[in-house]
Amino acid sequence: xxxxxxxxxxxxxxxxxxxxxxxFNSDPLNLAQLHxxxxxxxxxxxxxxxxxxxxxxxxxxxxxxxxxELAVVGLHTVFEHHQAMTPTSLKAFLHEYRIPFPVGVDALxxxxxxxxxxxxxxxxxxxxxxxxxxxxxxxxxxxxPVDDMSLASAVTRLLDGAVPPAVCAVDGTCT
Amino acid sequence: xxxxxxxxxxxxxxxxxxxxxxxFNSDPLNLAQLHxxxxxxxxxxxxxxxxxxxxxxxxxxxxxxxxxELAVVGLHTVFEHHQAMTPTSLKAFLHEYRIPFPVGVDALxxxxxxxxxxxxxxxxxxxxxxxxxxxxxxxxxxxxPVDDMSLASAVTRLLDGAVPPAVCAVDGTCT
Amino acid sequence: xxxxxxxxxxxxxxxxxxxxxxxFNSDPLNLAQLHxxxxxxxxxxxxxxxxxxxxxxxxxxxxxxxxxELAVVGLHTVFEHHQAMTPTSLKAFLHEYRIPFPVGVDALxxxxxxxxxxxxxxxxxxxxxxxxxxxxxxxxxxxxPVDDMSLASAVTRLLDGAVPPAVCAVDGTCT
Amino acid sequence: xxxxxxxxxxxxxxxxxxxxxxxFNSDPLNLAQLHxxxxxxxxxxxxxxxxxxxxxxxxxxxxxxxxxELAVVGLHTVFEHHQAMTPTSLKAFLHEYRIPFPVGVDALxxxxxxxxxxxxxxxxxxxxxxxxxxxxxxxxxxxxPVDDMSLASAVTRLLDGAVPPAVCAVDGTCT
Numbered sequence: 001x002x003x004x005x006x007x008x009x010x011x012x013x014x015x016x017x018x019x020x021x022x023x024f025n026s027d028p029l030n031l032a033q034l035h036x037x038x039x040x041x042x043x044x045x046x047x048x049x050x051x052x053x054x055x056x057x058x059x060x061x062x063x064x065x066x067x068x069e070l071a072v073v074g075l076h077t078v079f080e081h082h083q084a085m086t087p088t089s090l091k092a093f094l095h096e097y098r099i100p101f102p103v104g105v106d107a108l109x110x111x112x113x114x115x116x117x118x119x120x121x122x123x124x125x126x127x128x129x130x131x132x133x134x135x136x137x138x139x140x141x142x143x144x145p146v147d148d149m150s151l152a153s154a155v156t157r158l159l160d161g162a163v164p165p166a167v168c169a170v171d172g173t174c175t
Numbered sequence: 176x177x178x179x180x181x182x183x184x185x186x187x188x189x190x191x192x193x194x195x196x197x198x199f200n201s202d203p204l205n206l207a208q209l210h211x212x213x214x215x216x217x218x219x220x221x222x223x224x225x226x227x228x229x230x231x232x233x234x235x236x237x238x239x240x241x242x243x244e245l246a247v248v249g250l251h252t253v254f255e256h257h258q259a260m261t262p263t264s265l266k267a268f269l270h271e272y273r274i275p276f277p278v279g280v281d282a283l284x285x286x287x288x289x290x291x292x293x294x295x296x297x298x299x300x301x302x303x304x305x306x307x308x309x310x311x312x313x314x315x316x317x318x319x320p321v322d323d324m325s326l327a328s329a330v331t332r333l334l335d336g337a338v339p340p341a342v343c344a345v346d347g348t349c350t
Numbered sequence: 351x352x353x354x355x356x357x358x359x360x361x362x363x364x365x366x367x368x369x370x371x372x373x374f375n376s377d378p379l380n381l382a383q384l385h386x387x388x389x390x391x392x393x394x395x396x397x398x399x400x401x402x403x404x405x406x407x408x409x410x411x412x413x414x415x416x417x418x419e420l421a422v423v424g425l426h427t428v429f430e431h432h433q434a435m436t437p438t439s440l441k442a443f444l445h446e447y448r449i450p451f452p453v454g455v456d457a458l459x460x461x462x463x464x465x466x467x468x469x470x471x472x473x474x475x476x477x478x479x480x481x482x483x484x485x486x487x488x489x490x491x492x493x494x495p496v497d498d499m500s501l502a503s504a505v506t507r508l509l510d511g512a513v514p515p516a517v518c519a520v521d522g523t524c525t
Numbered sequence: 526x527x528x529x530x531x532x533x534x535x536x537x538x539x540x541x542x543x544x545x546x547x548x549f550n551s552d553p554l555n556l557a558q559l560h561x562x563x564x565x566x567x568x569x570x571x572x573x574x575x576x577x578x579x580x581x582x583x584x585x586x587x588x589x590x591x592x593x594e595l596a597v598v599g600l601h602t603v604f605e606h607h608q609a610m611t612p613t614s615l616k617a618f619l620h621e622y623r624i625p626f627p628v629g630v631d632a633l634x635x636x637x638x639x640x641x642x643x644x645x646x647x648x649x650x651x652x653x654x655x656x657x658x659x660x661x662x663x664x665x666x667x668x669x670p671v672d673d674m675s676l677a678s679a680v681t682r683l684l685d686g687a688v689p690p691a692v693c694a695v696d697g698t699c700t
Contacts, residue, residue, distance in 0.1 A: 047439075047442050047443055047446045047447075048446065049446060049447055052402065053403070061322075061324060062324065065322070065324045065325060065328070066328075081442035081445075081446075083438050083439075084438050084439040084441065084442030084443070085439070085442070086439075088433050088434050089397075089433075089434040089435070089436075089439050091434065092397050092431035092434030092435070093397055093434070095431075096397045096398065096399060096431075097397075097399055147236075147240070147323075148322075148323035148324050148327065149236060149237065149240045149323050149324070149326070149327035150240060150327070151324070152323065152324035152325070152327040152328045152331070153240070153241075153327045153328065153330070153331040155328070156327070156328040156331040156332060156337075157331060157335065160332065160335060160337040162331075162335040162337055222614075222617050222618050222621045222622075223621065224621060224622055227577065228578070256617035256620075256621075258613050258614075259613050259614040259616065259617030259618070260614070260617070261614075263608050263609050264572075264608075264609040264610070264611075264614050266609065267572050267606035267609030267610070268572055268609070270606075271572045271573065271574060271606075272572075272574055411672075411674060412674065415672070415674045415675060415678070416678075497586075497590070497673075498672075498673035498674050498677065499586060499587065499590045499673050499674070499676070499677035500590060500677070501674070502673065502674035502675070502677040502678045502681070503590070503591075503677045503678065503680070503681040505678070506677070506678040506681040506682060506687075507681060507685065510682065510685060510687040512681075512685040512687055
């Protein structure tokens with residue numbers, strides 16, 4: 001249950017702004033607009049098998065299990081096969097897979113395979129699950145599959161404003 | 176996410192004592208000994224298919240996901256086929272299915288098919304998942320399959336001492 | 351176990367030629383080249399959820415379970431969202447999902463949403479599983495999910511040249 | 526697809542008689558009565574997890590997928606925890622899990638943990654799947670999980686009287 005950074009860790013920082021070029025299922029959305037709500041950002045690629053089989057269905061479950069206080073947001077962070085995963089393809093994908101939550105398209109810089117938001121968050125691949133608290137602070141980020149229990153527990157703590165138990169090392173530093 | 180009763184509901188009561196005849200994976204255990212810890216009591220029968228395929232594996236995941244502050248306890252509440260689910264059969268079942276947590280055998284009264292603890296908690300069948308807070312108050316009880324997210328969220332709230340959001344009706348009554 | 355038409359049904363006809371514009375994992379392939387082998391043609395779209403979750407993994411299992419006598423062939427029959435499922439997108443899809451068998455792209459006629467081979471076989475949607483015997487005769491065609499047992503049984507019969515049990519109606523007509 | 530022994534292997538022998546003490550879902554049944562039908566014998570223990578989660582549901586699928594020409598028969602071969610898996614417990618298990626096919630109880634000899642039929646067939650554990658052809662010859666036997674495709678293919682070959690492709694070694698010996 002180590003998905004969350006504790007405020008006492010000294011490592012908390014504001015979640016960086018998203019840079020997107022297009023949105024589906026929503027008007028353009030930014031973090032400031034979501035202030036006051038907990039945010040789970042699911043960074044994915046539409047042709048990443050474990051995004052399709054695990055992370056996106058889990059994000060749908062999450063958006064159904066918790067109420068309006070939680071904002072589940074998808075971010076299409078294409079860092080390979082760019083011509084294969086255009087916004088046109090993404091739009092059909094979201095329709096066919098019935099993804100109900102807002103999905104933004106991460107912005108590309110010319111001559112750079114990795115998109116802007118992906119790089120700002122120092123993501124290493126997809127899926128990456130990002131947890132942001134009501135104050136806009138980055139509270140957790142994980143590459144690869146997360147289990148339902150750990151994710152729901154972390155989201156509950158952020159919703160309740162509860163401080164997760166600190167993990168402290170032998171030398172007294174806690175994170 | 177309605178697994179938990181809120182303290183403001185006026186419906187909270189202490190969880191009733193368990194009456195057991197035998198324990199596996201543990202010395203005899205009662206609620207008083209568990210005071211200070213959150214308790215998930217999983218009432219099951221070893222020949223109940225959805226207990227075996229869903230509720231028990233979920234209880235094992237729960238006991239692994241949360242630390243020592245959570246006590247996961249099984250209760251073998253046999254209300255049918257009594258000769259088929261004796262403690263001897265249960266012992267082999269727990270061994271073969273590698274159930275790691277304590278399991279008590281609900282006591283039977285002569286001439287009554289339903290066991291004592293099962294009746295005290297007014298259970299209707301198996302599996303039944305019971306949530307008890309650090310103060311020994313009964314905070315939730317559900318017959319049938321529960322999803323991982325709802326269960327982990329409720330357990331997290333009990334661990335944190337967080338009060339679940341009240342559900343209020345149009346007439347102003349909240350539960 | 352009714353996937354196969356029996357030769358005695360009077361309904362057997364040669365499987366119609368495929369019309370394709372491109373191939374992946376293979377040189378261009380046609381039915382004449384496959385004469386003497388049993389063929390399972392899996393018609394799919396890369397953005398069809400049950401193709402991705404069921405039919406394609408099943409086709410991979412099939413290609414592994416049976417030897418060289420069976421040719422498993424994919425056919426990308428795009429009849430909607432054409433701009434979203436171009437050969438460029440398909441190529442990345444096949445790479446990411448590690449599809450090992452040959453996949454042809456069904457040819458499109460201008461101003462017609464349904465592709466040529468799809469129409470010739472009178473397909474109604476995807477996935478569609480097509481069974482062709484060693485002599486190139488069309489022996490079965492099914493829209494939607496097929497279970498592993500029925501499919502493996504039908505393929506075994508075609509490999510062995512076995513005649514499936516006829517299904518006969520009360521009036522004596524058999525199919 | 527190597528579940529079946531070929532008649533040309535020189536290894537075929539009649540399936541040995543079963544020795545049972547009790548039957549559920551059926552009058553007492555023996556191999557002679559099943560002459561003319563293909564038989565799949567599923568040897569299991571009611572407290573063996575992979576029997577419960579895999580082999581028995583697969584046997585139910587098998588009995589539904591193929592017609593009356595196939596006899597699916599369970600054999601309760603208890604070789605451990607004998608007091609935990611009595612016929613009384615088995616009866617409730619078969620009821621709760623809705624097993625529809627005949628199940629015999631393998632006979633025990635005093636002072637021998639392994640039952641008689643289990644020993645005759647030189648079984649090593651459960652589940653064990655046994656394939657017997659229309660003439661009562663033992664055609665295949667496998668310990669552990671079998672996949673649906675391999676099993677359905679083997680059953681189809683036995684139903685059709687088809688000879689499986691021989692597997693021949695470099696020195697010319699075929700099995």
